[in-house]
Amino acid sequence: MKKISTKISLFILIGIIISACNAEKRVPEGKQLLVKNQILVNGKKINDEDIHNQLYQKPNSTLLGYRLRLNLYNLANLNPDSTYQAKFTNNPGKYERKAKWLSAKQVDRLGKSFLYNGIHEFLKKTGEPPIIIDSSRTQKSLSRLRYYYFNNGYFDVKVNSEQDTLSLKRGSVKYEITTNEAYVLDSIRTNISSPELDSLYTITKENTLIESGKQYKTLDFSDEKNRLTTYFRNHGAYYFQPTSIVFDIDTIGKKNKANVNINISDYSYQDNDSTKTEDFKLYKISSVNIYTDYLPNTSKQNITDSISYQNFNLYSREKLKYKPHAITDAIFITKGSEFADYKTVLTSRYLTNLKIFNPPSIQYEVDKKDTLRNSLIAKIYLTPRKKYSFQASFDLTHSNIQDIGISFSPSVSIRNIFNGAETLEISTRANIGSSRDLANPNNQFFNVSEYGVDLKLNFPRIFMPFSTEKIIPKSMIPSTLIGVGYATQKNIGLDKENFTGTFTYNWNPKRFNTARFDLFNIQFVRNLNAQNYFNVYGSSYNALNEIAKTYPANTEYFEDGNLKIESGTTDFTRDVLEGNQNFTPSDNDLREVRSIEERRVRLTENDFILATNFSFTKTTKTDLADNNFYLFKTKIESAGSLLSLIGNATSLKKNQNGNRELFNLEYSEYIKTEFDFIKHWDLSHEKVLAIRTFFGIAIPFGNSNYIPFSRSYFSGGSNDNRSWQPYSLGPGRSGATNDFNEANMKIAVSAEFRFKILGDLKGAIFADAGNIWNVFDNVIDEKSTFNNLSSLEDTALGSGFGLRYDLNFFVVRFDFGFKTYNPADESGKKWMRDYNFANTVLNFGINYPF
Structure with missing residues (x-):
């Protein structure tokens, strides 16, 4: 009541x-x-x-x-100052009384306080x-x-x-x-003075945006002007500008029809005090000069070193510090080719992407040695960045395990380390954080830590013993990354050491497409505190402990009525699985103990992964302000296959489990694929509808019958199904019986409607659906496995609302999730059972979830 x-x-x-x-x-x-x-x-x-x-x-x-x-x-109050002063004007004694115990200066300042002034300014601004x-x-x-x-x-x-x-x-x-009747285009005529341009127009006119029979639209004429300008300037017309194109629209004597005359005039230029005109010429590049250490804002460059390499001329004020091909590989402007704007843009992008120069300056001048005056000298001015640069970042972080974290990451970059425009980056990181999910007997606030070091060597080309130009041309801006890393972390209580190594190729097939191929991706995870497993995974311990209490197990396994960690849990599990006890556990208990042990082994044994993967990303997003785009990502990864081929060829011995080992480690073998699609619709007035769909599956085979924890999937959390905490949803309808629930298949679908509330405060209404399942691995619990399409009935649905505050450089996000459909609810009331504020899941996040 x-x-x-x-x-x-x-x-x-x-x-x-x-x-x-x-x-x-x-x-x-x-x-x-x-x-x-x-x-x-x-x-x-x-x-x-x-x-x-x-x-x-x-x-x-x-x-x-x-x-x-x-x-x-x-x-x-639109005039809070006047209102404040009026209080004392109408009652002078009031001002004197306040001034006695506050002082006159403090009374005047009070009028500028938030209570009297600031709150009204805030209301007016908001x-x-x-x-x-x-x-x-x-x-x-x-x-x-x-x-x-x-x-x-x-x-x-x-x-x-x-x-x-x-x-x-x-x-x-x-x-x-x-509106009355719209006008349509009738006859289209051209008047092009320069013969060279007339010939080019003949080639490209079939792509015209202005056609007889189309309804007149001013935008079509603007786009056609830009199209022609781009085409001409990409085919040698260096001096051509859009102003040379004039459209004459004639409607005289026509009923709802318009004749179009496309006039392209000659090149007009200023010669002293007179204006002259001549035909547009198509220019070719006669020479490409590259100034490798250009000093801006000075006319004296004092060139002391130069070299000619594959029709490029390189100049330097000091001894040339770069292998010529390292620079010329990034140049798309070549001797003997036509002038083309797009080559200038590509050259500028590639040179900037080398990360050893500031954005270049590219200029052209007419070659005076050419008597026909239709050749250009391309001059490329490069200003080197400092060879050494130091950076440091201090971040406040949030993740699915870590509620709050503080990280410090210093790094140093060494540019042009081998004189081939390579960049070596050495970075270290230190992170401390707090997590409510961890075993924390000492009740420490900062109970998560990670320290690591990474070395990354970047080559601005495909690093291979043979040419890949025909497969991946340099216009795709390819690069090769070789990286090694080491990290030690205290996170979920087992504590880990993580060794990584990568050999990666990156390139851009198109302007907004990216491709990545990891020839080798090596990871070795060593658990430092495996004996702490049952302290961390309390649900597994409680289940095993309850089973042990129902049977006459050895009393030495217990302490204060509970199984000892780790001796008691190990001995009792061994007795059950090897049949060493004088009791016969029920089939259900036997399956439960076997499942607990399989999970313990999987999460505590060291992992060695040698994988090869390919990922591709395509987006239509043009900039940060674009809210009408889609993003598609896909990835396929294969691990262990190469090692199995080597093992078969060399007759590598198998261990007692029937699996091959390398350096006394069972290597993982699986194939994994993912598909991620995001779509945003801009509904105007700062309203956006966003959806995300995700599917991922990892299938073990050969040397493995399960997926390593680091490569498995989980559900729940601030960037997933926000009505469940991280790792607390699934697998299937099992009810998340484990502390950190994961599986090897995942389906997720999310939709979110975003809108503006006040100023930089935004709101959202969302719905998240999905789950994780086990499939083709060693998990046999039917509640956790995906058997057929009927298993989709175990898809969880969450919904809720969110508040976001835009700080320009990032967005702080709070999402309130409600369990709309819970497949694990055994009461028969799976819908809306926990749909109330008492069971709200609050998620904190940085930036939007997708």
């Missing part, structure tokens, strides 16, 4: 606050608040966003239909002033609507507006548009 009365009081309070907010509070007498715009095109209501964006005035923004920002603005209907802005809206339809071929468009009164201080504006 108390809870019900509290909720009723809360709803009444919210109702009072909302009703107390008067939207028309700051609307002047005789004026009206704009509450609605309506656009009628040929008598039909139009909701097209592009058309509504032409309007100068739009109603105040709303949140779920409520004008939150307007009402916040109305709550503010809020939104009322949008008052303004006839001059309505006329501007009419003009923009007229231009919009005119630019889309409706030359005879008529526009009108009408203001409707909804109440004394509220009104709406209706815009009526009569």
Whole structure:
């Protein structure tokens, strides 16, 4: 009853606050608040966003239909200083009394405090002033609507507006548009003065955006001008500019038709005080000069060293510090080729990507030695970056295991280390953090730590003994990365040492596509504290302990009525599995003990992984502000196959488990593939709909019957199904009986609607579906395994809402998840059983989940 009365009081309070907010509070007498715009095109209501964006005035923004920002603005005192002073002007004695115990200076400062001034400034800044209907802005809206339809071929468009009164201080504006019939393009003619350009136009005219029969659109003419300019400048026309193209549109004597004349004039240039014209020429490159240590802002370069290499001329103020091919491999401008803008762009991108030079300056000048004056000298000015650079970062982190972490990462980069534009990076890292998920007998706040060092050597080319230019041309900006690393960590209580090594090729098949091929990806994980397993994985210990209590096990295995860790758990498990006891456990208990032991062995034994993988990413996202894009990632990984081939060829011995070992370690053998797809739709007004789908599966075979923990999947957490904590969902409908639940197959689907609340405060409504399952491995529990499509009934569904604050350089995120469908609920009420605030899962994250 108390809870019900509290909720009723809360709803009444919210109702009072909302009703107390008067939207028309700051609307002047005789004026009206704009509450609605309506656009009628040929008598039909139009909701097209592009058309509504032409309007100068739009109603105040709303949140779920409520004008939150307007009402916040109305709550503010627009002149808090005057109000504060008025308190004392009307009552002088009050100022004197306050000044006696605060001092006059403090009383004056009080007027600038947050209570008297700051809160009102915040409300004004966060809020939104009322949008008052303004006839001059309505006329501007009419003009923009007229231009919009005119630019889309409706030359005879008529526009009108009408203001409707909804109440004394509220009104709406209706815009009526009569388009009449659109004009279409009729005949297309060209007038190109320069013969060279006329020939180029003949080649490219089949790709024209201006065609007879198409409806007139101004944008098509603008795009055609840019298309022709790009084509001409990529085929030698160095001096060509868009201003040389003029479109004449002729509608005289035509009914809803327009003739188009495409005029391309000659090259016009200034010669002293006179203007001259001549035919456009198509230029070729006669020489490529590269200045490898250029000093900007000075005319004296004092060249002392030079070399000619494969038709490139390299100059240096000091002794040349680079192998010539290291630079010329990045140059796409070559002697004897046509001038092309795209080659300039590619050269600039590649040279910048070397990371040993500042962005280059590329200039062209006419070769005076050429009597025909149709050759260019390309001059590339390179300013080297410092050979050594030191960087350090200090970060506040959050992960699926670590609730909060503090990391410090210093690094040093050595550029051009072997004179081939290679870069060596040596970095170290130190991280301490806190996790609620860990065994923490000493109740330490910082109970997670990691220290490591990494060496990365980057080659700006494919590092192979043979040429790969035909397979991966240098226009794809290829590189090779060789890396080794070591880390020691105290995390989930077992503590680990991690040795890694990579030999990786990277390239960009297209502008927004990336490809990565790990020829070798080596990982060796050594558990330092395996005997602590049952202290960490308490659920496994409790299950084993309960089974042991039901049988007359050896009393030496127990202490205070419970199995000893680790001697008691080890001995009891051995007795059960080897049949050394005088009791016969039930089939269920035997399966349970076997499952517990298999999991213990899998999570405590050292892992050795030698993998090869290929990953590909494609995106349409152009920049950080782009909210209308998709991203597709795929990866395939194969581990252990090469070692098995070597083992078969060399008759490598097998251990007692029937598996081959390398350096006394069973190596992992599996194949793994993943597909990840993200799509964002920009719904305007800072509203975004985002979805993500993910599928991943890892199949063990040969030398393995399970997947290493570091390569398995988990579900739950701030970037996954946010209605479950990390590792607490699945596998299947098993109910997450283990402390860290993982499996070798995962399906995940998420959808999120994002919107603006106030200023930099954003909101979201989301739904997450998915789970993990065991498949083709040594897990036999049917609740945890994926058997057929009917197992999709075990897909969990969570939903909720989130709050995000945009700090420009990153977004702080809080998501509140509710279990909508819980496949592990055995009560028969899987839907909405825990859908309440008492069972809310709060997730903290940095940046958006996808």
